[in-house]
Amino acid sequence: MPTLVRDLKIAEDDWRLVDEGPAAPGLIAPLDAWRENPGGAGVWLRSDTEIDAVADEVLAAPVIAIEFPAFADGRGLSMGALLRSRHGYQGELRAFGEVVPDLTEYMHRCGFNAFVMASERDAEAAIASIGHMSDHYQASVREPVPPFRRFTA
């Protein structure tokens, strides 16, 4: 059973992702369909979307879902990071597709706050993996200040 993790908790999924339009409130639609009918709908983006080109448009969506088409495909990480840090997106940023527990930590650091996991067990493992490391070496969406600017000798 697909299970949604939102803000580090298992949550009821109140959105439905659809492969084609028309877009409507409660649905997460592909970009073209969403453009025709954006009111109240979420939008999902393929991993090859030129994020800087579409960002201004999609910022209004209450949910942006980014597809991870294969387990080790990290393009969505750059998209998420840019949506949050460069374009200031404030709504729900959701990962779907091949989302496995050990990648969710990277996704979380790149600004994703919702993950569609394959099972409840995966959902629990994802939540656990996100909390596992106390800190990291780099700046990220979650911690925009790298450790070398946070710690003073």
Next chain:
Amino acid sequence: MGGFGNTTGFTNVPSKGRMYQYSNFDQRFIDERVEQFRSQTERYLAGELTDDQFQQLRLRNGLYIQRLAPMLRIAVPYGILSATQLKALARICRDYDKGYGHLSTRQNVQINWPELIDVPDILADLAKVQMHAIQTSGSCIRNITTDQFAGVADDELIDPRPWCEVMRQWSTFHPEFDWLPRKFKIAVNGAESDRAATHVHDIGIHIRPGPSGEQLFDFLVGGGLGRTPAIGARIRDGLPERHLLTYLEAILRVYNRYGRRDNKYKARIKILVRAMTPEGFREKVDAEWERIKDSPSTLPEAELDRIKACFEPHPYASLEDETDLLAAARLANPAFNNWLSNNVAPHKRPGYAIVTLSTKPTGVPPGDVTDIQMEAVADWSERFGFGEVRISHEQNFILPDVPQRDLETLFRLADEQGLAQSNVGLLTNVICCPGGDYCSLANAKSIPVAEAIQSRFDDYDYLHDLGPLDLNISGCMNACGHHHVGHIGILGVDKRGAEFYQVSLGGNQALDASLGKIVGPSFSRAEVPDVIEKILDVYLKSRFEGEEFLHCYRRIGIEPFREQVYADAG
């Protein structure tokens, strides 16, 4: 958005010293990581992760499942080890393996026979001596390599080690760049000679002093070996030091977003640079960099001071060069004389020398070292230095700080351990991947070819007369043995199920880097030593006095070699 957990009490100040020592931040990071991998391994063994899912996770921890057994690749950041760390590696080879390890061309150490179930314990043992296996495999930024003589070479302009450490930290579990299209290798050089092969890396960085005391970086991008060899394109000159990380971020972001993921043979950054053209690639990187260049990842001076303080010079004694002593010893002992000429390099400080301990005697796979040898090298590093050891990408050990007056003693000890072959820079100092004996990717064996060549050419005077000659062997297109940049390169190919070897000439990894050119149709394994001999005959007949193999080849071209090699083929 909230920050990470509790950071109070974490000063992130590594001990000042002469080699990088972990701060408590580093240590906590590594310890937590070991526990994370332990839980991943348990989940896999319990059937909760599929083979495919676990593969990606174990690759992030340097664990391959190979032809015969798992292979664990342990990171040696920029090739520098303390005596304590090398002794710990020796113990791990003894306790969890068959008593030997392998020095890799990425300056790392590999062990070939660990049990999967032991790997979390091995990682825990490594963590106790500030070591790990993070990102030694997988499609991520790999161990950053540099000059094996960094910090001590007499032709050094800038010590590259602090910069390697800055990049090691930046690249460790980068949130955005750990799931790239393909593996990613960075090499750094700060000397007049390029001992780090920067022209054949995904990113090659040259560091030089700028006019105002600030250090500057020149960037080469898209070099590499493998099945599409390429020399890196220069895309940025003179980047001021504070921008290092943001500029890397721009390059990696362009690659992560646009690098091909549909075909793993076309996924390296060199293919993207070629497809976009170097100018097009540079424009894209510059456009990205403009938007992030003064972000918080810009390096503050305090951070540079913090890292540089970890690489202070050792407490060198004020010694004199031992010119007379060494001259006398050379005359008295021809073997020592040869070793001094080939394996000992000049040091920044008077009275000291840099010694390369060759792991390549005939009959041993290049780069293989036993636990006993590791312990001996660790002991010598304490007795004849400051407890520091290097691994070179030519798969040898380096003792960086040997007093010249101790050289002859060290030579004798090294000879007893089989580590005093005087073949550094010569034909028999073969670079060689593990090949078909160990590696499931290989088309052909490489170690027996290295051994056959070393046996055929075992006359020192002949080798010395040949002069500087790099012979590199790879068992397949992945080019782990760097065959493209060998003056003579040998590549294992599969010909209707049989092992054959393609020979190339004219490759070179130095500042004037070039890629080898294929001589012609491939040969059987038995033919290879004869072919090499014919090539060397052409060189010996054609050279001017003092002309090295590479220069002679560049002057006369490939034809004379081709004619000779295929002359009797009928």
